[in-house]
Amino acid sequence: MYRVIILLLFTNLFFMLHSTGDISKYINMKYSFLSYSMIYVLFFLTIAEGIRWYLSDKKKGEVHNDCNCHTECEHEHDEHEHNHQHGKKKISKGKKIRKFLSYTFVVLPALSGVLLPVATLDSKLVDAKGFQFPSLEDSNDQYGMHQVLNPDMSQFMGKDDFLNLVTKEAKSYRGKSHIKLTDEDYLKGLEVMYNFSGDFTGNTITMKGFSYNGPELTGNQLFLLRFGIIHCIADSGAFGMMIQFPNNIHIPNDQWYQVTGTLDTAYYPPFKTRIPVLKVTSYKTISKPTDPYVYRNSFN
Numbered sequence: 166m167y168r169v170i171i172l173l174l175f176t177n178l179f180f181m182l183h184s185t186g187d188i189s190k191y192i193n194m195k196y197s198f199l200s201y202s203m204i205y206v207l208f209f210l211t212i213a214e215g216i217r218w219y220l221s222d223k224k225k226g227e228v229h230n231d232c233n234c235h236t237e238c239e240h241e242h243d244e245h246e247h248n249h250q251h252g253k254k255k256i257s258k259g260k261k262i263r264k265f266l267s268y269t270f271v272v273l274p275a276l277s278g279v280l281l282p283v284a285t286l287d288s289k290l291v292d293a294k295g296f297q298f299p300s301l302e303d304s305n306d307q308y309g310m311h312q313v314l315n316p317d318m319s320q321f322m323g324k325d326d327f328l329n330l331v332t333k334e335a336k337s338y339r340g341k342s343h344i345k346l347t348d349e350d351y352l353k354g355l356e357v358m359y360n361f362s363g364d365f366t367g368n369t370i371t372m373k374g375f376s377y378n379g380p381e382l383t384g385n386q387l388f389l390l391r392f393g394i395i396h397c398i399a400d401s402g403a404f405g406m407m408i409q410f411p412n413n414i415h416i417p418n419d420q421w422y423q424v425t426g427t428l429d430t431a432y433y434p435p436f437k438t439r440i441p442v443l444k445v446t447s448y449k450t451i452s453k454p455t456d457p458y459v460y461r462n463s464f465n
Contacts, residue, residue, distance in 0.1 A: 169218055171272055172211040179204045191398050194460060288377045288418040291390070291403045312402030314440065315359040316352040316393055316461065321400075331360050338365070346372040351459040352393045355404055358428065362441045365428050370443055373423040373451060374405050376416045381435050384413035389424060389443075393459045404459070407431065407442045424448040 182188040183201055291313075312320075319327040335357045338344055344365070346354040351372070358365055374389040382388075390405035408424055409431070416422075426443040433440050 169211060169215050172207055172214055174272065174276065176204060176207040176211055179207065190458065288375065288390075291377055312400075312404065314355075314388070314390075314403070314405060314407075316356050316395070316402065316404045317359075318356065318395070318461070321395065331356055335361050335364070341368070343369040343371070346370065348454070348456075348459055351391060352395075352404060352461050355406070358406070358441050362428070362430050362439075366430065368428050369425060369446075370406075370428050371423065371425040372406065372443070373421065375418070375453075375457075376420045376422060377403070377405075377418055378416075379407075379435075381433075382407075385410045386442075387416060389422065391459050392457065393461070395461045401458075407433065407440060408445050409442050410445050410448075421451045421453050422448050423451050 179200060182191070183204065188194075188200055318330060322330070334353050338354065338357055344354065358370070372389065374391040377388040377390050379388045386407055386409050388405055389408050390403045392401055393404045394401045408426065424443065424445050425447045426445040429442050429444055430439045431442040432438070
């Protein structure tokens with residue numbers, strides 16, 4: 166019975182994630198068909214386990230009735246059975262505890278996924294994970310590193326394949342005096358700007374995101390970021406650009422803006438390198454998008 170309940174919980178979890186659209190906060194939606202198919206797989210497994218449990222419970226009832234017809238035989242071996250059953254009770258108790266713990270560990274993720282609200286990543290997570298380029302981190306584990314500003318696909322493919330990819334993607338932006346980074350090409354466009362920033366210096370860029378007051382910025386600078394998902398939430402990062410206003414300005418974290426400006430580069434001491442900077446010519450506050458995340462929609 167417990168297995169049926171657990172399967173029902175997980176079936177409901179995947180169903181709720183897709184029906185509410187919250188699944189997009191965990192995975193890149195180009196892979197959504199995989200999680201969607203799990204609804205059907207878990208549903209049929211639930212039915213199969215329910216049938217198995219019903220037949221097993223029915224069989225136990227038949228055996229119990231059959232045992233009641235042979236009570237005389239049990240009395241003949243009363244003392245032997247007492248010792249045997251005492252030993253079985255100890256073993257049975259240990260099994261029940263292990264069974265309870267194993268089921269508890271499996272049920273908790275399903276219950277938390279259904280009952281707890283889905284939190285949207287914001288500047289607090291940037292502070293918690295640290296604001297630095299992965300290449301400057303001490304860890305050599307690429308799967309344990311988080312990404313900041315530049316959505317670097319070189320971590321997920323060979324160096325040559327990455328160079329071919331970003332060179333091909335740059336072609337769609339060359340020759341444009343005004344480049345608008347939309348939700349669909351936000352990550353792709355940023356990667357091109359970071360890898361070919363010199364080629365796009367002086368171009369007009371329009372983008373939107375939430376404000377983040379990063380370390381060692383001047384009074385007229387801040388970062389405009391969006392959380393992006395490459396494959397799933399495990400490889401998400403805070404991607405965007407430094408923006409620079411003509412005058413000092415105070416904007417708190419997590420305020421959403423759309424800005425337009427001229428692309429340039431600036432040396433940023435914490436990263437020990439030059440990074441793209443958008444010199445703002447106009448900006449406006451906007452409401453938080455229905456889906457605040459952006460995704461890597463193309464790898465070609």
